[in-house]
Amino acid sequence: MTEINLDDKDETEIVQLSPLDGMGTAPDPAWFEQPANELPFERYVLTTPLHLVAATESRTNQWTEWNGYTLANVYTTVEQEYDALRTRAALSDISPLVKYRISGKDAAIYLDRLLTQSVAGVAVNQVARAVLCAGDGCIVTEGLLFRLGETDFRLVVRSPHLDWMLDSAEDFEVGVEDVSGTIAAMSLCGPLAEAVLEAVGIEQANSLEKAQAVWVELGGMPVYVSRTGMMGGSEFELWADPDDAPIVWRRLLDAGRTFGLLPVGMAVRNVARLENGIALEGIDYQSGFSAPDLSTACSPFDLGQGDRVSLERSLFNGQKALTAIAKRGSRHAMKGIEVDASPGVRIEAIFVGDRKVGRVTSHAWSPRLQHHIALALIETDALGASSGFTVEVNEEGEGCKRLAVKLEKRPFLEFS
DSSP states (O other): OOOOOTTOOOTTOOOOSSTTTTOSSOOOGGGSOOOOSSOGGGOOOEEOTTHHHHHTTOSSOEEEEETTEEEEEESSOHHHHHHHHHHSOEEEEOTTSEEEEEESTTHHHHHHHHBSSOSTTOOTTBEEEEEEEOTTSOEEEEEEEEEEETTEEEEEESSOOHHHHHHHTTTSSOEEEEOGGGOEEEEEESTTHHHHHHHTTOGGGGGOOTTBEEEEEETTEEEEEESOOSSSSSEEEEEEOTTTHHHHHHHHHHHHGGGTOEEOOHHHHHHHHHHTTOOOBTTTBBOTTTOSSTTTBOOTTTTTOGGGOOOSSSOOTTHHHHHHHHHHOOSEEEEEEEEOOOTTOEEEEEEETTEEEEEEEEEEEETTTTEEEEEEEEEGGGTTOSSOEEEEEEETTTEEEEEEEEEEOSSSSOOO
16 A cells, blocks of 8 residues: 655645735734624613603614713704704703702802802802812813702703712712712703793793793693703703603603604704804813813813803812913913815814914804804914914815814804
8 A cells, every 4th residue: 555645745736725824914803803792682772761752753763872871863854953943943852961969058168169150149940050170270070050949959060070079078068969860851942942831831931031940840740941051042951750751751742743843863952052152071172080181171261161260259179270370361262163164074173374273173064054163272372363274174085175264253143
């Protein structure tokens, strides 16, 4: 029998076990489909109390995330929702807002130490803007302060900072509690918002002034209605028990059909708040506790909110740093700009000549103004430049180019 030597083979024969044989380096793993990090049944979606009733209105299945919660980004089309918000009425879910209850004998004294303005002038059922700063004067978060009683407050902000607030409360007879999960919230905005509220039996709405709130009863359900919001125009926010909130939403939606009301998602809310010139923590600037560097954190003066800082009063957090900033002036300023660019462009840096002097923090196409509007954080020493500003834009199919911009006052739209 002939012995077969498996080691012998024709030198000219090419043996290729895989198309990747002979590669000088290992293949990039990105070429291959990666296994899921978690099984589908283990994935967890955090939903608001209004998620199910809101989902029934969605025709797009487009969702986004806010504070870990899933919210509708677009229900129908951006055009339809924007038209409803600016000409009729619009309803949206704002439940992911962070809500704290601050109560007790020293509640007002504690808040005076925490906020940049005193709460002494805030009456029961009134609402005040709230700005919270770190020791270096940078904003930690901001939002609204509701005075529910003489020693009972609700602080509503964009991001959670409970540990810091509890540490700040150590020397005070006060309770600080995160009640976000016990309160659902919705926004009703538009010229016919008041008429929608009256249609469901909330007649107190017509007597509410801006920054005021009132408890009402809707079908036996207690609802706190405030004349607050960030989208401009006539706007109300409704705060309800999570179990009651879906019923409140459905009643508003059903009664509002007569007035042309539509539910609106986060995409249109973002356009509307930009038209109103509102800069948001987490989007236009970072919290002083999470910003990677000072260029992404802001003081109230950087945002044009110096009127929300009362330096000549008793000690409060960040007072020394804010006093120094007020004396030397801010290094940056948040400005509104208009850009003559088509929808869908990406707007980035802002220049004077060839010098980069700032960055665009958020932008959107305004259907009302028919051009792009944006917020930009600009170096203050560039604001007096004789030459004009330009921005760097990326337009699909045309690459990167420079366009001239106009600085505009905020808000971009006038609201009665």
